Amino acid sequence: MNLKNVEKKENNTAELTVEITGAEFEAAINKVYNKVKGQIALPGFRKGKAPRKLVEKMYGTGVFYEDALEELYPAIMEEITKDESLEIVGYPKTDVKSMGAEGAELVITVGLMPVATLGQYKEIPAPKAEVSVSDEEVDEALKPYINRATTQVTVDRPVQVGDTAVIDFEGFVDGVAFEGGKGENYDLKIGSGSFIPGFEDQLVGVSAGEDKDVVVTFPEQYQAAELAGKEATFKCTVHEVKEEQVPALDDEFAKDVSEFETLEALKADLRAKALARKEEDANNAFHQSVMTAVINNAQMDIPDTMVEYETDKMMENYESRLQGSGLSFDQYLNMMGTNRAEFRISTKQAALRQIQVELVLKAVAEAEGIEASEEEIEAHVKSLSEQYGMEADKIKAALSADTLAKDVKLDKASKVIYDSAVPTAPVEEKAAE
Numbered sequence: 001m002n003l004k005n006v007e008k009k010e011n012n013t014a015e016l017t018v019e020i021t022g023a024e025f026e027a028a029i030n031k032v033y034n035k036v037k038g039q040i041a042l043p044g045f046r047k048g049k050a051p052r053k054l055v056e057k058m059y060g061t062g063v064f065y066e067d068a069l070e071e072l073y074p075a076i077m078e079e080i081t082k083d084e085s086l087e088i089v090g091y092p093k094t095d096v097k098s099m100g101a102e103g104a105e106l107v108i109t110v111g112l113m114p115v116a117t118l119g120q121y122k123e124i125p126a127p128k129a130e131v132s133v134s135d136e137e138v139d140e141a142l143k144p145y146i147n148r149a150t151t152q153v154t155v156d157r158p159v160q161v162g163d164t165a166v167i168d169f170e171g172f173v174d175g176v177a178f179e180g181g182k183g184e185n186y187d188l189k190i191g192s193g194s195f196i197p198g199f200e201d202q203l204v205g206v207s208a209g210e211d212k213d214v215v216v217t218f219p220e221q222y223q224a225a226e227l228a229g230k231e232a233t234f235k236c237t238v239h240e241v242k243e244e245q246v247p248a249l250d251d252e253f254a255k256d257v258s259e260f261e262t263l264e265a266l267k268a269d270l271r272a273k274a275l276a277r278k279e280e281d282a283n284n285a286f287h288q289s290v291m292t293a294v295i296n297n298a299q300m301d302i303p304d305t306m307v308e309y310e311t312d313k314m315m316e317n318y319e320s321r322l323q324g325s326g327l328s329f330d331q332y333l334n335m336m337g338t339n340r341a342e343f344r345i346s347t348k349q350a351a352l353r354q355i356q357v358e359l360v361l362k363a364v365a366e367a368e369g370i371e372a373s374e375e376e377i378e379a380h381v382k383s384l385s386e387q388y389g390m391e392a393d394k395i396k397a398a399l400s401a402d403t404l405a406k407d408v409k410l411d412k413a414s415k416v417i418y419d420s421a422v423p424t425a426p427v428e429e430k431a432a433e
Helices: 022-039 052-059 065-081 135-149 251-257 263-297 304-324 329-335 340-368 374-388 392-398 401-420
Strands: 002-009 013-021 088-100 103-112 125-127 151-154 164-173 176-189 211-217 231-245 422-424
Touching (some): 002 103, 022 052, 022 103, 088 304, 135 263, 176 231, 251 263, 304 340, 329 340, 340 401, 374 392
Antiparallel strands (some): 002 013, 164 176, 211 231
């Protein structure tokens, strides 16, 4: 087997001409035959006893050729990768130029690992929002605590909007009860819009112990086609009226719903957490803008096969994570209102961005002479261990030393970029006239 020729092409691809000798091809054919002969039956021979020459005579001389190439493929790729100038990425594409008893000649098109040529990567100006948290936002963050502490109490008065009415109901169309139109001791919050439009409004003013005929018209697009657009009468009985009792917002409330002794301390904590989230979002957006500028300033020729390969990996990871949560990929796509083709388009964009980021970070690490010390690698392993809840030894077993060192170097390269970046005031969007 011989790597006869390497011809570099555009878009960081190369055409590799590989020769396979007749003896190598014959050995591969014979190996394939011995693997499959137990499945072959020819008239006059017991299964698995048919001679190879007779099998080839009946099915054609080349019956084992494709499988023989498949058998040789690992050795072919090993031969190719001996050339240290070839760092292959993505999926190889094989074109068979000739194949027969005298051997085979293949032209294999491969993607080559691109290298980013850097432009400006330090002191990149990018907009960064100034963040703050308003009193209204703190009040909004307090609402879940209020809702959890809110209770319902029975009141002796007619139903009002916001109350919960405990009702029996049964629906009729043209005097005939219909399936699914009956309920007993049902808690209906008035104003929630959970029933047919107009239903809840007609219960306002009704007291416990009273009956009420509620007349409504089903929407034209109602899910039950036999009821769509029809007028219905619901015979209702109100058993109980309950109103929400909202707690007083004071220090006692804070003690009941949190670990804080005062309402002000609870609010301060909510403000601090909201501010931290906003700052993190602002930093992420700032970093995204900075990295986009670095990528745009750089030059890199990324082969399509590399992007397709990374896209496939990301798709497989998505599917694997979803299966781990008990949700199929197709179910997830249906929930998101998309399909595999559309999802792949967005995933491909993310894969390209991931490749671009790694290439510029590798180039920055090279330009800055960045190395990874043993202490830094150990700290990285510890961080991964805490993040994924795995023992450090298992992290090291799963990730090679080279991978761990590369992660550290890329992280240090990103700090060179981000730490030198220059925040600028965001440009205010002009209101449309």
